[in-house]
Amino acid sequence: MPFLGCPGRRLWAIFGKRCGESCRIGFRCPPGQGNTKEACRIGTCDARTAAGLPEAALSKSGLYGRAAKVTCAHFSLPDRKEGTEMMVLETVNLEMDGPVATIYLNRPAKKNAMNPQMHRDMNQALDTIEAAGNIKAVVVTGVGDSFSAGMDLEECFLQPFDDPQLFYRTNLVALNWFKRLKAFPAVTIAKVNGFAFGGGLLVTGLCDLAVTSETALFGLSEINFGIFPAGGATWAATHNLPRKQALYYILTGDTMTGQQAQEYGLVNKAVPADQLDAETDRIVRKIVKKNxxxxxxxxxxxxxxxxxxxxxxxxxxxxxxxxxxxxxxxxxxxxxxxxxxxxxxxxxxxxxxxxxxxx
Known part of the structure; x- marks a missing residue:
């Protein structure tokens, strides 16, 4: 059931049938903003255009101000079934369609770098998926041209570093959802649509399965700013790559393509970018038929x-x-x-x- 108004600044919506159609709670893409898949994914639909909802109500619901921008994919994409549910957070969008959940890392201007808010949002998204009780497959992907550029170096490291307790708490949230993803009861599938550095490579390695575009770039760039891959990133390399390859990328900071990632075993399949959705869907269809x-x-x-x-x-x-x-x-x-x-x-x-x- 769709609802408005919660401290987590969430929006559930039932997808409409065609571009521009209002969802059941009255949101509509503004003219010219909801006509393309990319526009919807980036989140150009403004919550303040909601029909019949005054500014005060939006403010109270948490969908105004910082959270005013919401993804309008839930009523403008023709490839979405009616009845699909969407949860929109500040940096993560969650889509649930029957037994399939898709998590979109949504900071495209920052190449989906993981800041503290994204770590909180990821924990909330995983909570929601577990609470649903019927999800068999969870796809993780990125909005725009990046899967994830890894940790936001300023927000996760530089800004809290002088306060040891804040630094610890900030990064503990990240480490918690990394561990949760690794042990998640549903089958997890990374759909790598672009850059996957540091934490992006880590998430790819934590997922049970992974599909990438051939031209996506993977890397462990930590050595380039003076540390080694931590927070599970070295673990992901050692458990998904042969020893010589793992050490090469850890020690040099060089990048590998999606095609190389398939050859080394980091991903299951590397396909042309225009086939990434179809290949991921093919695997998902197989998974959801199982017990x-x-x-x-x-x-x-x-x-x-x-x-x-x-x-x-x-x-x-x-x-x-x-x-x-x-x-x-x-x-x-x-x-x-x-x-x-x-x-x-x-x-x-x-x-x-x-x-x-x-x-």
Missing amino acids: PITLELAKQVYERTTTMDLPTAIDYDQAKLWELSRLSGNEWVNVALKQFEKRAYQPGLSTYDRAEAKS
């Missing part, structure tokens, strides 16, 4: 068994298999294998029909 309990437990088994010897790993995965059976009502036997028994599908080529499990 969400199986997806979550499969991730847990992978992560835990990377540090186990084989006998221990077998004991662990057998225990998790029993857990899966219990939590899903033995769906893999009662539905999936029964369909296979009838030759209704070929497990090596497709997944089973979960509609029977829900009936």
